[in-house]
Amino acid sequence: MIELISAQVRNFRQLRGVELSFARSAGRHLTVVRAENGTGKTTLMTALKWGLFGDDALSDARRTRASSSRSSYRIHPLDWEVESDRKMCPVMVTIEFATIDSGTGIENAYRLVRSTDVDASQKSAPYIIYSDLKIYAKKPAGDAPIPNPQAFISNRILPTSLKDVFFTDGDRALAFIEATDPSDSQSAKRERVEQAVRQLLGIEILEKTQHHLTVTRQRAVKAAGKDAQNSSIKDLAKQEEKLNQRLRKKEKEKEKVEDDLKATEKRKLEAATALHRALKAGGADRRKLESDMSRQEKALKGEGERYRELVDLQRQLINSSNALTCVAANRMSHAGKLLEQLESDGVIPDTLPEVIRDRLNRNTCVCGRDVSKGTEGHAKLSELLGRVKVLNASQGVLLHLSSTATRLHDRHARGDDEPDSWSKRAEDSMQDIVRCRLQEKHLEKTVKELHTRIRDIPEQNIKVLEDTLTQADDDLKKLNTDSGKVRERLQATRRGLDRIKKQRRSAQSRQDKHRRHLAEETAAEDMLNTVQKAIRGLQDKAVEEVSTRMSEIFLKMIVADPDTAKSINRVELTRHHDIIVSAADGQRLDPDKDLSGAQRRALTLAFIFALAQVSGVSAPNVVDTPLGMTSHLLRRAILEYAVENSKQLVLFLTSSEIHGAEDILDRYAGCTYTLTFSDHYPEQLVNDPGVGRLETLLCECGHRSSCRLCQRKETG
Amino acid sequence: MTMGQQSLFKNQAMFSVLHKQAESIGEHERVPGYSDALKEALDRIVMHEKANLSAKTQIQKQVDTAVRELAGVLLREDWKPSQ
Numbered sequence: 001m002i003e004l005i006s007a008q009v010r011n012f013r014q015l016r017g018v019e020l021s022f023a024r025s026a027g028r029h030l031t032v033v034r035a036e037n038g039t040g041k042t043t044l045m046t047a048l049k050w051g052l053f054g055d056d057a058l059s060d061a062r063r064t065r066a067s068s069s070r071s072s073y074r075i076h077p078l079d080w081e082v083e084s085d086r087k088m089c090p091v092m093v094t095i096e097f098a099t100i101d102s103g104t105g106i107e108n109a110y111r112l113v114r115s116t117d118v119d120a121s122q123k124s125a126p127y128i129i130y131s132d133l134k135i136y137a138k139k140p141a142g143d144a145p146i147p148n149p150q151a152f153i154s155n156r157i158l159p160t161s162l163k164d165v166f167f168t169d170g171d172r173a174l175a176f177i178e179a180t181d182p183s184d185s186q187s188a189k190r191e192r193v194e195q196a197v198r199q200l201l202g203i204e205i206l207e208k209t210q211h212h213l214t215v216t217r218q219r220a221v222k223a224a225g226k227d228a229q230n231s232s233i234k235d236l237a238k239q240e241e242k243l244n245q246r247l248r249k250k251e252k253e254k255e256k257v258e259d260d261l262k263a264t265e266k267r268k269l270e271a272a273t274a275l276h277r278a279l280k281a282g283g284a285d286r287r288k289l290e291s292d293m294s295r296q297e298k299a300l301k302g303e304g305e306r307y308r309e310l311v312d313l314q315r316q317l318i319n320s321s322n323a324l325t326c327v328a329a330n331r332m333s334h335a336g337k338l339l340e341q342l343e344s345d346g347v348i349p350d351t352l353p354e355v356i357r358d359r360l361n362r363n364t365c366v367c368g369r370d371v372s373k374g375t376e377g378h379a380k381l382s383e384l385l386g387r388v389k390v391l392n393a394s395q396g397v398l399l400h401l402s403s404t405a406t407r408l409h410d411r412h413a414r415g416d417d418e419p420d421s422w423s424k425r426a427e428d429s430m431q432d433i434v435r436c437r438l439q440e441k442h443l444e445k446t447v448k449e450l451h452t453r454i455r456d457i458p459e460q461n462i463k464v465l466e467d468t469l470t471q472a473d474d475d476l477k478k479l480n481t482d483s484g485k486v487r488e489r490l491q492a493t494r495r496g497l498d499r500i501k502k503q504r505r506s507a508q509s510r511q512d513k514h515r516r517h518l519a520e521e522t523a524a525e526d527m528l529n530t531v532q533k534a535i536r537g538l539q540d541k542a543v544e545e546v547s548t549r550m551s552e553i554f555l556k557m558i559v560a561d562p563d564t565a566k567s568i569n570r571v572e573l574t575r576h577h578d579i580i581v582s583a584a585d586g587q588r589l590d591p592d593k594d595l596s597g598a599q600r601r602a603l604t605l606a607f608i609f610a611l612a613q614v615s616g617v618s619a620p621n622v623v624d625t626p627l628g629m630t631s632h633l634l635r636r637a638i639l640e641y642a643v644e645n646s647k648q649l650v651l652f653l654t655s656s657e658i659h660g661a662e663d664i665l666d667r668y669a670g671c672t673y674t675l676t677f678s679d680h681y682p683e684q685l686v687n688d689p690g691v692g693r694l695e696t697l698l699c700e701c702g703h704r705s706s707c708r709l710c711q712r713k714e715t716g
Numbered sequence: 717m718t719m720g721q722q723s724l725f726k727n728q729a730m731f732s733v734l735h736k737q738a739e740s741i742g743e744h745e746r747v748p749g750y751s752d753a754l755k756e757a758l759d760r761i762v763m764h765e766k767a768n769l770s771a772k773t774q775i776q777k778q779v780d781t782a783v784r785e786l787a788g789v790l791l792r793e794d795w796k797p798s799q
Contacts, residue, residue, distance in 0.1 A: 155766045202730030205765045212761070212779040220783070518797040519787035526741050526754055527761070527783065533737040534730070542729050616728020 001618035023670025035675035040696035041652035051093030194577035217524035224517035268472035300443035547573035550610035598630035672702035747793035
């Protein structure tokens with residue numbers, strides 16, 4: 001809650017310099033400012049409102065529509081003389097107030113200063129007013145300025161919209177109940193009541209909240225709708241799982257290939273090492289010896305073949321005709337001669353066989369004997385032919401020899417043959433054969449020796465090792481190829497997996513976004529529903545509560561007035577913000593016409609107090625002329641009720657309002673003041689205030705006392 | 717305005733009704749602690765709205781933020797959006 005501590009007013013109309021403190025003590029929280037009509041009560045309240053709420057507080061009805069800085073309300077003193085005073089009139093209201101935390105009871109004090117310099121040369125409305133507001137937090141170390149002071153007042157102290165509820169101008173407050181001028185319609189009154197109810201119950205704030213939440217919700221709905229067209233994360237997750245499985249498989253394949261590669265490399269290394277060791281352990285010599293032996297064996301085989309060729313050659317040489325000529329030339333010559341002799345003797349060639357065959361064919365012997373088949377002659381001749389055939393073969397040889405001998409003899413005789421050439425060749429052939437044979441023997445010996453040497457060297461399986469090495473090399477090549485393929489497939493799978501993961505992450509992100517938007521939509525909807533229900537609740541239940549409370553307060557106030565109590569049964573605030581008064585007979589009364597001024601004032605106060613109570617807003621009630629036109633009993637009832645139901649109450653009262661209620665004021669008033677207007681001398685004032693200008697002056701006289709300044713003349 | 721600078725002008729009736737309505741949103745429908753978070757979020761928005769009355773602020777952004785923060789309470793828990 002807030003409490004007013006003190007106020008200073010300078011040059012605010014006729015309030016040239018007024019200072020007052022406000023009662024704050026528990027049980028004595030009433031401040032009474034006594035003042036007769038036309039003294040400056042309303043001006044003082046306007047000054048307080050201007051101080052707190054600024055230029056808007058200079059009564060809406062009196063402000064021009066042209067600009068908020070222009071006002072028909074003259075703020076500076078009416079008799080301010082530009083010539084003698086100044087052109088610019090400094091107007092200032094200082095209010096000290098305290099905020100008290102209802103929970104902790106901690107109190108913070110502030111000093112508010114609103115000021116303006118008004119151009120006093122302005123003789124008529126509209127008056128241009130630009131006020132400046134400063135608020136300082138009162139601290140032991142010194143005052144600290146509050147930033148954005150107007151917002152501080154509106155947000156933390158009291159909203160401007162409630163200025164007419166807590167700073168109640170008795171006459172203006174009646175606007176809630178009655179038409180303030182002939183043009184005021186029912187709807188205008190309803191609007192004022194509704195405005196007060198909405199402000200005090202916070203419905204207006206909630207409606208603004210509702211609007212902003214609706215915008216937020218619409219955005220969330222739109223955003224969530226946009227995200228809804230997502231590709232299925234489930235599908236992508238399945239694809240990812242498949243690719244993961246494939247990846248694991250490929251990795252196993254890769255591992256296997258790599259294991260095989262390692263094993264093969266190891267095998268190759270082992271084979272190479274073994275081969276190296278084997279070669280180092282004599283394998284190299286053995287291989288050389290084996291190579292030598294192979295060469296020697298080949299040479300030996302060649303020598304064997306050459307030997308056979310040389311033997312054949314020699315055989316041909318021996319078989320040649322020249323050999324006979326060279327070896328037995330004389331014998332051949334002699335044989336030739338003998339054969340020539342035989343031919344010449346007709347021994348050769350023999351013609352008998354031809355004769356016998358002819359006779360046999362003719363079946364008649366030369367002797368005429370029958371030699372046909374089966375005859376003895378035939379048998380004898382056949383036998384003879386057989387014998388002749390044998391002889392004839394020998395004869396053939398002889399003839400051949402004869403012919404050959406003749407030919408050789410002739411050639412020899414001619415000197416065609418060269419016996420030395422054949423001999424030479426025969427000798428060379430023999431020598432070749434001998435050399436060949438020797439070479440062959442040599443080679444056989446060499447081979448035998450090599451064989452022996454090889455046999456003596458320990459056997460190493462060089463070939464196997466070499467084969468192993470070669471196989472390992474082949475295997476490595478194949479495995480490297482396989483490994484490359486597997487790696488390639490693995491990379492492809494990884495790329496695919498990365499792509500799917502990216503897609504899934506993106507989809508997940510979209511889904512998260514969608515979920516977030518759905519959450520925002522839900523949150524906005526919940527808030528919106530809550531606010532809407534709260535608005536309905538406030539409109540229905542709280543208004544009903546205000547209605548009930550207002551009726552209670554009003555009836556309590558008027559109970560003191562038997563006439564009024566008898567005529568009015570209850571008052572009601574409808575959901576449509578009409579204030580209805582029902583008569584005892586159930587008849588509906590028109591407050592404007594059927595209620596007295598005092599009743600309307602009581603009803604207004606009842607409405608304000610009920611609204612303040614139901615809304616839970618705790619602020620000072622500053623009421624100007626609350627008891628005007630009220631009867632003695634009603635006045636007391638209103639006063640007592642107002643004091644008992646306020647945390648801090650400031651009442652601006654006329655003497656007639658005070659009359660008959662002094663005891664109540666005695667009981668509750670913590671501070672009392674009296675305002676005196678200099679212009680009331682000499683008509684109303686006993687003494688001249690002596691200020692020589694229009695000025696309202698303040699003294700601390702209470703409702704039971706008066707001083708030289710405030711002493712008034714007795715009226716009829 | 718921070719929560720530590722709450723208005724001394726308290727619309728107690730309004731907050732009372734607002735909180736009562738917030739509590740009526742059953743937590744079984746949302747997540748544990750949601751009602752309190754909803755109340756806090758609404759309080760915050762109302763404060764911003766009040767501040768916006770006297771000096772124009774970026775009220776829509778402030779409301780958006782409050783909604784996002786309340787949504788964050790849902791997202792922190794195992795909240796399942798209704799289909």
